[in-house]
Amino acid sequence: MDDIILLAHGSGGKLSHELVEKKFLPFLANPALNKLDDSAIFEASGRLAFTTDGYVVNPIFFPGGDIGKLAVCGTVNDLAMNGARPLYLSLSAIIEEGFLLSELEQIVQSIKKAAEEAEVSIIAGDTKVVNRGQADKLFITTSGVGIISPGVDISGANARAGDKVLLSGTIGDHGIAVMSQREGLRFSMTLESDCAPLNKLVSQMLEVSSRIHCLRDPTRGGLATTLNELARQSKVGIVVEEAKIPVKEEVKAACELLGLDPIYVANEGKVVAVIDPADADKILAQMKQNSYGRDAAIIGEVTNEHPGKVVMRTKLGPSRIVDMLSGELLPRIC
Numbered sequence: 001m002d003d004i005i006l007l008a009h010g011s012g013g014k015l016s017h018e019l020v021e022k023k024f025l026p027f028l029a030n031p032a033l034n035k036l037d038d039s040a041i042f043e044a045s046g047r048l049a050f051t052t053d054g055y056v057v058n059p060i061f062f063p064g065g066d067i068g069k070l071a072v073c074g075t076v077n078d079l080a081m082n083g084a085r086p087l088y089l090s091l092s093a094i095i096e097e098g099f100l101l102s103e104l105e106q107i108v109q110s111i112k113k114a115a116e117e118a119e120v121s122i123i124a125g126d127t128k129v130v131n132r133g134q135a136d137k138l139f140i141t142t143s144g145v146g147i148i149s150p151g152v153d154i155s156g157a158n159a160r161a162g163d164k165v166l167l168s169g170t171i172g173d174h175g176i177a178v179m180s181q182r183e184g185l186r187f188s189m190t191l192e193s194d195c196a197p198l199n200k201l202v203s204q205m206l207e208v209s210s211r212i213h214c215l216r217d218p219t220r221g222g223l224a225t226t227l228n229e230l231a232r233q234s235k236v237g238i239v240v241e242e243a244k245i246p247v248k249e250e251v252k253a254a255c256e257l258l259g260l261d262p263i264y265v266a267n268e269g270k271v272v273a274v275i276d277p278a279d280a281d282k283i284l285a286q287m288k289q290n291s292y293g294r295d296a297a298i299i300g301e302v303t304n305e306h307p308g309k310v311v312m313r314t315k316l317g318p319s320r321i322v323d324m325l326s327g328e329l330l331p332r333i334c
Contacts, residue, residue: 001290002100002101003095003100004097004098004099004100004101004103005019005095005096005098005099005100005104005129006129007097007099007129007131008125008129008217009127009129010095010128010130010244010290011097013067013076013133016127018145019043019127020036020125020127020203021102021326022239023104024108024125026123026314027105027108027109027112028091028108028115029109030121030122030123031146032088032123032124033121033122033123033124033125035230038039039124039189039330040088040090040123040124040145042087042088042123042161043144044087044147045147046147046148046150046229046331047147047148048084048145048146048147048148049066049079049082049084049145049146049147049148050142050143050144050146051075051076051079051143051144051327052075052076052141052142053074053075053141053142053143054139054140054141054333055067055070055071055074055137055139055140055141056136056141056332056334057137057178057332057333057334058178058182058332059161059178059181059182060103060137060138061103061106061156061181062181062182062193063175063177063178063180063181063190063192063193063194063195064173064174064192064194064195065110065113065195065268065283066106066107066110067140068107068108068110068111068114068140069111069113069114069195070141070193070195070268070334071091071111071142071197072089072111072114072115072118072122072142072197073114073116073118073196073197073198073268073269074219074268074334075089075142075143075144075196076114076118076120076141076144076146076197076199076266077198077199077271077319078148078197078217078268079145079146079199080146080152080197080198080199080201080202080203081154081202081215081216081217081271081297082146082155082215083148083152083202083206083212083215084122084146084148085146085147085148085149085161085180085199085221086118086119086144086145086146086148086199087120087144087145087146087201088120088121088122088123088124088144089115089120089121089122089142089143089144089145089150090122090123090124090125090142090143091111091122091124091125091126091140091141091142092125092126092128092140092141092142093125093126093127093129093138093139093140094099094127094128094129094130094135094138094139094140094141095127095128095129095135095137095138096129096130096131096132096133096134096135096136096137096138097129097130097131097132098132098143099137099138100281101327103140104138104160107138108321109186113310114197114320116160117197118197118199118200119199119200120144122217125252126329133240143326146199146237148207148277149206151210151232152206153160153272154213154214154215155210155213155214155233156214156229156230156233156234157214157234158213158214158227158232158234158274159213159221159230159234159236159238159274159278159302160213160234160302161303161304162275162277162294162301162302162304163213163225163238163274163275163276163277163278163301163302164186164275164276164277164298164300164301165221165227165238165272165273165274165275165298165299166272166273166274166275166280166283166284166287166296166297166298166299167223167246167270167271167272167296167297168198168201168271168272168273168287168292168293168295168296169179169194169245169246169269169270169292169293169294169295169296169303170194170246170248170251170270170295171218171222171223171245171246171247171251171262171263171265171267171270172196172222172248172251172255172262172263172265172266172267173191173192173193173194173217173246173248173251173258173267173269174193174195174221174265174266174267174268174332174333174334175210175259175265175266175267175329175330176191176251176254176255176258176265176267177191177192177193178266178330178332179254179258179330180254180271182332185254185257187254189253190203190250191250191251191254193202193268193269194267194268194269194270195268195269196269197269198217198269199293200219200268201271201287201290201292202271202289203213204286204287204289205273205283205286205287206288208279208282208283208284209275209276209279209282211272211275211276211278211279212276212283213273213274213275213276214230214234214272214273214274215271215272215273216229216230216266216271216272216278217267217271217272217276218270218272219266219267219268219270219271219327220264220266220325220333220334221266221324221329222262222263222264222265222266222267222329223245223262223263223264223272224263224265224269224310224322224323224324224325225324226239227271227272227300227310228309228310228322228323228324229324230272230274231307231308231309231310232283232308234302235307236288236302236303236304237247237298237302237303237304237305237306237307237308237309237310237311238301238302238303238309238310238311239301239303239310239311239312239313239319239321240299240300240301240310240311240312240313241299241300242302242310242313242314242315243315243332244297244298244299244300245263245299246295246297246308247262251265251333259289259330260329263312263322263330265329265330265331265332266323268321268334269292270287274302277301280298282295284296284298299332309321310322
């Protein structure tokens with residue numbers, strides 16, 4: 001029984017302390033967390049961004065990542081989408097009785113690695129253990145805080161007619177990787193999640209231009225839903241070119257097999273940017289210098305026509321309305 005989570009690990013007693021001290025602290029140690037106080041104390045000045053999110057992905061291990069990496073990257077990216085520099089994260093783990101301690105340690109190591117890449121510290125946390133059947137192995141909730149530099153004003157409501165729409169890379173990678181692992185699908189080509197922290201990419205974009213109006217990571221609902229969110233928030237229309245949207249051939253093939261449209265499939269390492277047209281080319285060039293933006297492309301523009309709607313010019317010529325995702329395309333992908 002030494003290799004699995006017991007209900008006693010959630011009792012608040014000796015096993016609870018051992019779980020934290022042996023499975024979390026060795027990997028996530030920092031001065032604020034090491035105190036093990038009921039809250040973390042830190043200093044910050046200026047405008048702050050704060051976000052929170054929950055992660056229930058199934059399976060918890062997938063090609064290119066796991067639930068731990070996903071939790072860190074997702075929260076870091078949410079902060080970065082407002083131009084914030086992520087500083088600190090909190091992490092809460094709800095663990096099902098019977099979960100393997102070796103798998104928990106593997107996930108905490110992924111958390112450590114992702115946090116180090118993003119240069120953030122996890123300074124507060126909590127663990128709870130629930131009975132078998134009351135959770136699905138492991139759920140994680142994270143919150144994050146970051147600081148926004150003076151002069152940065154990025155919001156989904158800031159798009160203006162004439163702005164260019166940029167996409168940092170190929171779409172659909174995460175959703176298809178998770179789905180293929182879940183359903184036991186086998187393809188001749190490797191499908192991996194794009195899960196990655198984007199804060200340094202965003203920081204590099206801001207270094208060359210302050211005229212970035214909107215940033216959004218197209219997670220659940222995919223690119224199509226994200227573009228609709230921006231169009232509605234800013235009360236503008238958006239026109240995109242289907243031929244300019246980068247999609248890996250293996251993702252295209254998997255989507256055709258599964259009857260899915262890549263523009264609705266989730267991503268966890270991509271950013272949609274709405275940029276002043278005067279700076280679009282230089283921001284695109286800067287994005288391509290980063291490994292997470294090497295496939296970046298200008299895929300469309302903002303217009304005063306059809307406010308609140310997204311129109312796609314198809315490869316065959318005609319245009320069509322692209323609506324938000326209706327219903328659940330791929331459940332439990334984040």
